[in-house]
Structure formats: C-alpha cells, structure tokens
Amino acid sequence: MSDALIRFEGIGKTFGRVRALADIDFTFMRGECVGIAGHNGAGKSTLMAVLAGVYAPTQGRIEVDGQAAPHYDANAARDKGVRCVFQELSLCANLTVAENMCIVHPQLRGRGWRRRATALMREKLEEIFPGNGLKGNELVSDLTLTQQQMVEIARGFTVTDAPVRLVILDEPTSSLDAHTAEQLLAFVRTAAQNGITCLLITHMLGEIERVADRVMVMRDGSIVSVLPREASSRASIIQAMGQHLEAEKTSGAPRVTADRGNERHFRWNVGARKNTAIDASRGEIVGFAGLAGQGQTEALLSIYEAATRRGAGRAKVAFVAGDRGRDGVFPVWSIAENLDLRWLLGGAKARRGLVDFAAARAVVQAWRARIGIRGASMNAGILSLSGGNQQKVLFARALASDADLILMDDPTRGVDVGTKRDIYRLVHDEAAKGRTFIWYTTENEELSHCDRTYVFRSAAVTRVLQADECTEEALLAASFEEHAA
Amino acid sequence: MTFAISQTRLRALLPAISLVAVLVPILVMQPAVMSYFGSNLLLNLAVPIVLATLAQLAIITVNDLDLSIGPFVSLVACIGATLLVRQPWLGVLALVGCVLAYAAVGALIELRQIPSIVVTLGLSFVWSGLSIVLLPSPGGTSPAWLGAAMSYQTPIVAAPIVWSVLIAIVGHLLLMRSSAGVRIRGAGGNPRAMRRFGWSLVRCKATLYGVAGVFGVLSGLSLLGLTTSADANLALRYTLLSIAAVILGGGEFIGGRVSVTGAVLGSITLTLAASFLAFLNISADWQVGMQGAILIVVLSLRVLLQRGERR
Numbered sequence: 001m002s003d004a005l006i007r008f009e010g011i012g013k014t015f016g017r018v019r020a021l022a023d024i025d026f027t028f029m030r031g032e033c034v035g036i037a038g039h040n041g042a043g044k045s046t047l048m049a050v051l052a053g054v055y056a057p058t059q060g061r062i063e064v065d066g067q068a069a070p071h072y073d074a075n076a077a078r079d080k081g082v083r084c085v086f087q088e089l090s091l092c093a094n095l096t097v098a099e100n101m102c103i104v105h106p107q108l109r110g111r112g113w114r115r116r117a118t119a120l121m122r123e124k125l126e127e128i129f130p131g132n133g134l135k136g137n138e139l140v141s142d143l144t145l146t147q148q149q150m151v152e153i154a155r156g157f158t159v160t161d162a163p164v165r166l167v168i169l170d171e172p173t174s175s176l177d178a179h180t181a182e183q184l185l186a187f188v189r190t191a192a193q194n195g196i197t198c199l200l201i202t203h204m205l206g207e208i209e210r211v212a213d214r215v216m217v218m219r220d221g222s223i224v225s226v227l228p229r230e231a232s233s234r235a236s237i238i239q240a241m242g243q244h245l246e247a248e249k250t251s252g253a254p255r256v257t258a259d260r261g262n263e264r265h266f267r268w269n270v271g272a273r274k275n276t277a278i279d280a281s282r283g284e285i286v287g288f289a290g291l292a293g294q295g296q297t298e299a300l301l302s303i304y305e306a307a308t309r310r311g312a313g314r315a316k317v318a319f320v321a322g323d324r325g326r327d328g329v330f331p332v333w334s335i336a337e338n339l340d341l342r343w344l345l346g347g348a349k350a351r352r353g354l355v356d357f358a359a360a361r362a363v364v365q366a367w368r369a370r371i372g373i374r375g376a377s378m379n380a381g382i383l384s385l386s387g388g389n390q391q392k393v394l395f396a397r398a399l400a401s402d403a404d405l406i407l408m409d410d411p412t413r414g415v416d417v418g419t420k421r422d423i424y425r426l427v428h429d430e431a432a433k434g435r436t437f438i439w440y441t442t443e444n445e446e447l448s449h450c451d452r453t454y455v456f457r458s459a460a461v462t463r464v465l466q467a468d469e470c471t472e473e474a475l476l477a478a479s480f481e482e483h484a485a
Numbered sequence: 486m487t488f489a490i491s492q493t494r495l496r497a498l499l500p501a502i503s504l505v506a507v508l509v510p511i512l513v514m515q516p517a518v519m520s521y522f523g524s525n526l527l528l529n530l531a532v533p534i535v536l537a538t539l540a541q542l543a544i545i546t547v548n549d550l551d552l553s554i555g556p557f558v559s560l561v562a563c564i565g566a567t568l569l570v571r572q573p574w575l576g577v578l579a580l581v582g583c584v585l586a587y588a589a590v591g592a593l594i595e596l597r598q599i600p601s602i603v604v605t606l607g608l609s610f611v612w613s614g615l616s617i618v619l620l621p622s623p624g625g626t627s628p629a630w631l632g633a634a635m636s637y638q639t640p641i642v643a644a645p646i647v648w649s650v651l652i653a654i655v656g657h658l659l660l661m662r663s664s665a666g667v668r669i670r671g672a673g674g675n676p677r678a679m680r681r682f683g684w685s686l687v688r689c690k691a692t693l694y695g696v697a698g699v700f701g702v703l704s705g706l707s708l709l710g711l712t713t714s715a716d717a718n719l720a721l722r723y724t725l726l727s728i729a730a731v732i733l734g735g736g737e738f739i740g741g742r743v744s745v746t747g748a749v750l751g752s753i754t755l756t757l758a759a760s761f762l763a764f765l766n767i768s769a770d771w772q773v774g775m776q777g778a779i780l781i782v783v784l785s786l787r788v789l790l791q792r793g794e795r796r
Binding site for chain 1: 662664665667668670671673674675677678679681682683684740741742
C-alpha cells in the first residue's frame with residue numbers, strides 16, 4: 001500500500017504488571033480521518049502516546065513510510081510530522097501564546113523568533129477558528145479554558161520545517177463551545193483532504209460519526225473492531241464497544257431486598273446547580289456510573305459534606321478513597337494505625353480521655369481476620385502491603401467505624417480480581433446489616449452489585465437504572481448521552 | 486474586560502510602584518540623596534544584592550528554592566580575599582569549580598527528585614564550613630582590580646544605578662526574550678509538557694543552577710570589591726533577602742512566573758527600605774521588623790490585585 005503513513009505491528013505496552021496495550025495492528029493512511037472510540041482505560045491515550053513517541057512500546061514494531069523506525073521517540077515523531085494535541089493541555093501557563101510555540105518548534109530561535117512565532121500562530125488560529133480575536137502576546141494563564149484549547153489545537157497544526165502529516169486530537173472539543181467545535185470539525189475535514197491524517201479521540205460519538213473515514217473501537221488495550229464510514233453510526237459504535245464484554249456477571253446470590261423497610265431515607269441534591277437528586281435507603285447499595293470525570297467524585301464529596309454538616313442530611317459517614325496514594329494511606333504509619341483511624345473518630349470509647357489501646361488492638365485483630373491479611377505484622381508499615389491489601393485496609397478503616405453511610409470513590413482501581421471478590425463480599429455483608437453504600441466505579445461489571453445506578457454525564461445524572469435494567473448496553477447508551485438533562 | 490487588563494498591568498507595575506513609595510519619602514526627607522554622591526552612597530550595597538537576587542531568581546524559575554545563596558556569596562568573597570590574591574589561577578579555578586558544583590547540584594536535584602530546599606540547606610553548611618577553613622577570622626584583601634572596578638566613577642549617573650540597569654537588561658534579554666530563556670521558563674511552567682516534547686529537564690535545571698552559580702560568584706566578588714575584606718558570615722542575610730526581593734518583584738514560588746526587571750527593582754527597594762527606616766530615626770532594633778512589615782504590605786496588595794483579576 002503506497003498510501004500507508006505509519007504502520008503499527010503487534011504493538012504492546014505494559015506498565016509494571018499492568019498491560020495497557022496488547023497486539024495492536026493498525027495502518028494510518030495518508031489523508032484519512034480516523035475516529036477512535038472506547039470506554040475509560042481502553043488504552044486510547046496510551047496508544048496515542050506511543051504514536052507521539054512519548055512512550056516506547058514494550059513489544060512490536062513501528063513502520064514509517066514503509067521503513068522500520070526502531071528508535072521512535074518524541075523527537076523522531078516530530079521529525080516524521082506527527083503532532084499531538086493532548087487532552088490535559090500541554091501549554092505553559094506562565095508563557096504567552098507565541099512563546100508557547102517555541103516549546104514544540106526547536107527551529108524557532110535566533111533573531112526575530114518571536115515575530116515568526118506570533119505570525120505562524122495567528123495565521124493558524126485564523127485558519128481554524130476565524131474571528132478568534134487572539135493577538136498572540138496574551139499570557140496563557142489569562143485565557144479562558146476554551147481559548148487555551150484553541151491555542152493548543154492551532155499549535156498542533158503549525159508548520160516550521162518538517163511538514164505536519166499526522167495530528168492526534170485527544171478529546172479536542174471537551175472545552176470548546178458548540179461554535180468553535182463546529183469550526184474545528186470543518187477544519188479537520190479540510191485538513192484530511194489536504195493530506196494530513198487526523199486522529200480524533202472523543203467521547204462525543206456524534207463528532208466521530210460526522211468526520212471520520214474509519215472508526216477504531218478499542219477495549220481493554222486492544223482494537224475490537226474497525227468500522228468503515230458507512231457503518232460508523234452512533235448506535236453501531238456503541239454496539240462495537242459493548243460486544244466483547246465478558247458475559248460472566250459476578251452478582252452471586254440474588255439480593256434480599258424485602259426486609260429492609262423504610263427506617264431511614266437519605267436524599268441529597270448534588271451537581272452544579274444542586275438540581276440532581278440522589279436517593280438511598282438503609283442497607284441499599286447505590287452505584288454511580290458513567291465515563292470517568294463526569295462529576296461523580298464531586299457528587300460523592302458534596303454528599304460527604306452534607307452528611308457531616310448539621311441539618312437534615314446528617315449521617316455518620318465514612319469515605320473510601322480510590323486514589324490510595326493521594327487520599328488514602330498514611331504512608332509512614334503502620335497497618336494498625338491506618339486501620340483504626342476512623343474508628344478513633346467514631347466507635348471508640350475513650351478511657352479517661354485517652355485512647356483505649358486494648359480495644360484498638362481488638363478492633364484491629366478482628367478486622368485483620370475479616371479482611372484476611374496474613375503474613376504481615378499489623379505493626380509493619382502500610383507500604384509493606386501490596387496495593388490490593390492496602391485497599392482492603394482502607395475498607396476496614398471505613399467499616400470498623402460506626403458509620404451508617406459508606407462512600408466509595410472507585411475503590412477497586414488497580415486491584416486484582418481476588419481482592420475485588422473479597423471487597424464485594426464485605427460490601428454485601430455490611431449492606432445486609434443495614435449500612436448504606438454509595439459506590440462510584442468505572443468498571444461497569446461492578447454495577448451489577450448495586451440496587452440502583454445513577455449514570456453521570458457532564459456533572460448531571462442522565463439516567464437512573466434499576467438493578468434489572470442495568471445492562472452494558474443501557475449503561476453505555478446513557479454514558480454517551482450527549483444532551484444531559 | 487478593560488478593567489481586568491488594567492489590573493494585570495497594575496500588578497506588573499507593582500514592583501515599580503513600591504520602589505517609588507519608598508523612594509519619594511526619602512527624597513522629601515533628604516533631598517541630597519538625589520545628587521551623584523548621595524545616590525552612590527545610598528545604593529552602594531545594592532549591586533551585590535541585585536546579583537544575588539538574580540541567582541535566586543534563576544532557581545525560583547524552576548520552582549526550586551536556594552537556601553544556600555548567602556553562605557555561597559560569603560564563600561566566594563572569602564575565596565576572592567585569599568586565593569584570588571595569593572594565587573590568582575587557583576582562585577579562578579576555585580570559582581569555576583563553584584559554578585560547576587552548582588550546575589551539578591541542579592542536575593542531581595532533577596535526576597533524583599530531591600527537594601531543593603533540603604539539598605541547598607545542607608549545602609549552605611558546606612559553603613560556610615569551606616569559608617571558615619579559608620578564612621578563620623575576618624580579614625583578607627580584595628584584589629586591586631576588583632576594588633578599582635567597584636569604585637569606578639561612571640559619568641552623570643552613579644555607578645550602582647548604571648550597574649543595576651545593565652544587569653537588569655542583560656538578565657531580561659537572556660531569560661525573558663531569548664528563545665532558550667523562554668524554553669527554560671517553560672520548564673518551570675509545565676515540566677510534563679516539556680518532557681513530552683523531548684526537552685531534557687536535567688539539562689534545563691543544570692543550566693539554571695549554573696547560571697545561579699555565575700550570579701552568585703559575581704555577587705560575592707562585587708561585595709568583596711566594596712568591603713575590601715571578607716568574612717565567613719559576610720552575606721548570610723542574602724539568602725532571605727534575595728528570596729524576598731524575587732517575590733517583591735512579582736515572582737511566584739511555583740509556576741515559573743518570574744520577572745527579571747521586577748526582581749532588580751525589588752532588591753533595590755529592599756536596600757532602600759533599610760535606609761528609609763534609618764532616616765525615620767527608627768532604632769536598629771525595629772528595622773528588621775519594619776522591613777518585614779513592608780514586605781507584608783506589598784504582598785497583601787498583590788493578593789488583593791490577583792483576587793480582583795479573578796473576579
């Protein structure tokens with residue numbers, strides 16, 4: 001094929017023991033627009049980072065213009081004309097718009113570089129987003145998020161010496177408004193016609209439907225299907241994303257819901273304008289679903305705030321963090337100290353104003369047996385445990401307290417299957433005892449444990465699914481709902 | 486919108502405004518200050534402080550902090566007062582070694598991801614120790630050429646002002662205008678993006694720490710030229726003074742937001758503030774506290790302006 005620009009052959013990438021990409025075979029053709037769709041963690045961003053030369057693949061080979069490129073790094077990618085517009089913007093906020101040009105273009109140096117950079121940037125901005133009103137000498141930190149994204153996109157298409165041949169657009173429209181997004185999509189079509197290959201990664205399937213010549217659908221680090229333009233409707237993309245799901249659902253025994261009664265009913269209003277109502281009753285497991293970062297964590301935090309504040313929604317609440325390193329473990333404390341922390345706040349009875357160490361030891365030993373941590377001494381540092389066991393300790397921390405309401409922020413992130421099963425069992429047992437769980441997860445299979453699931457999109461709930469309606473198809477459709485209520 | 490822009494501009498002008506705020510009362514109280522000799526006398530000690538401030542600025546650009554610049558300046562002065570007089574070539578070698586050591590420390594901090602505060606705090610004791618080894622008791626002499634350079638009489642405008650303006654222009658061109666300087670500031674603003682586009686952060690930090698070393702050496706030599714003798718504790722207060730001057734000049738601890746001209750103005754303001762308080766007949770016991778109060782006022786003003794911008 002003479003039109004092949006870059007060819008991936010059996011590309012794989014692992015981070016430690018986590019496999020992010022496996023056996024990717026794909027050929028990017030000259031002047032085509034490829035849409036890339038997939039759920040969170042499907043490997044889209046990793047694949048693009050490999051293409052941009054940020055990560056070196058652990059397996060496989062890359063061919064550029066029909067020749068093998070063994071040392072494919074960021075500089076090589078740039079020389080071959082590959083540009084990337086990253087999802088989290090890669091602008092330096094302390095520099096001006098024009099100054100940001102010289103970070104991607106090493107050729108901009110010597111006398112008059114600033115003038116050349118400004119001219120290049122303004123020309124490209126005008127071409128993609130006519131009437132944008134940017135002059136080039138503004139500090140990036142003074143721009144709105146939309147303007148920053150426009151600058152980032154325009155910078156990706158600017159040319160100094162090596163021609164631009166392939167541009168990766170990772171969620172380019174996430175902070176553009178309808179008008180500028182429209183301008184960008186029109187430009188992408190023209191650019192493709194002029195021979196620039198454009199890769200469009202987006203959760204807005206309607207955009208892929210409109211501009212893509214081919215659609216690559218990814219799941220679990222591999223490509224599950226490549227749809228031609230004729231077959232790339234929203235519905236068929238969603239279907240392709242869901243078709244490779246494991247049928248095995250880990251729901252276990254049917255849950256007993258009869259003897260619950262309405263002893264206590266929780267109700268909170270969350271979201272930007274406090275107009276999304278979340279209901280939960282005693283002993284219920286409520287799921288939060290949707291794509292990552294659609295406001296689920298914020299909703300959990302505002303529930304926590306409401307529950308700790310004096311007032312109607314007050315409840316004894318505990319929080320299980322998902323990002324262990326950042327919000328979970330106290331790295332220099334022992335396992336026991338990490339475990340009984342929440343118990344000290346609620347549940348422990350002080351003896352003459354001092355901590356009752358005997359009782360603390362008893363609590364720690366009881367939970368050690370329940371969560372099944374063997375081998376390690378409870379006085380050893382928490383970091384001596386594996387990630388999964390650390391997460392179990394965090395669960396025990398929440399459950400050992402007197403909390404009636406447990407909020408979980410994607411707690412099984414990066415945890416192995418065995419630990420997950422233990423955690424599910426704990427959640428079911430404790431829910432049966434009357435504790436309420438609110439469970440945000442990015443893994444759709446886990447939602448089968450929930451009595452009711454709220455699907456989030458753009459910081460609002462698009463749909464509430466009861467346990468029996470909570471199928472993969474319904475979840476995906478609700479997650480990609482483009483006009484959230 | 487126009488209001489927002491004027492506030493941004495106002496913030497950029499704040500270093501100049503605070504300088505004027507200190508300068509005007511001094512001129513009112515002591516009009517003689519405006520004369521050639523008056524300004525020379527008043528700003529004599531500003532040159533080493535300006536240089537030390539630029540050394541600190543280079544390091545704050547990459548979100549680090551140098552707690553060893555004061556002892557380092559003292560060490561340079563001690564080397565200048567001893568080795569440079571007795572065995573000039575050895576003295577030059579020692580100074581070059583100091584600069585290289587600084588660059589190596591920068592590379593080490595980036596490679597091993599150690600907090601710069603810890604490393605430079607440790608180094609400050611190393612520098613102090615070396616100074617005491619070189620010069621156990623205050624003394625030594627400055628090389629003749631150095632004394633001559635520092636007492637050189639420039640026409641019309643007093644030498645310290647000429648020096649400060651020159652240093653500000655050179656620093657501004659290097660760090661704020663040249664493409665290499667912009668890339669280095671980019672490393673302070675968004676290191677991840679810089680790495681992603683194939684730039685070496687190690688090289689960046691080594692360069693900046695090396696530059697800081699060069700400015701530190703210049704600061705130490707100019708100080709020696711003024712005082713004509715050295716002491717291991719000569720410039721210890723420069724550490725905090727230089728940090729204060731960078732911040733006073735509109736720099737920020739994180740995000741690579743720095744201003745060379747602002748920092749130069751800031752260090753001159755701090756030099757003048759001491760004289761200002763002396764003119765007010767405030768006893769020396771209170772002067773340090775008053776200097777702190779001036780800093781707090783200026784920084785609060787800046788926070789207020791920032792808050793106004795965000796609104």
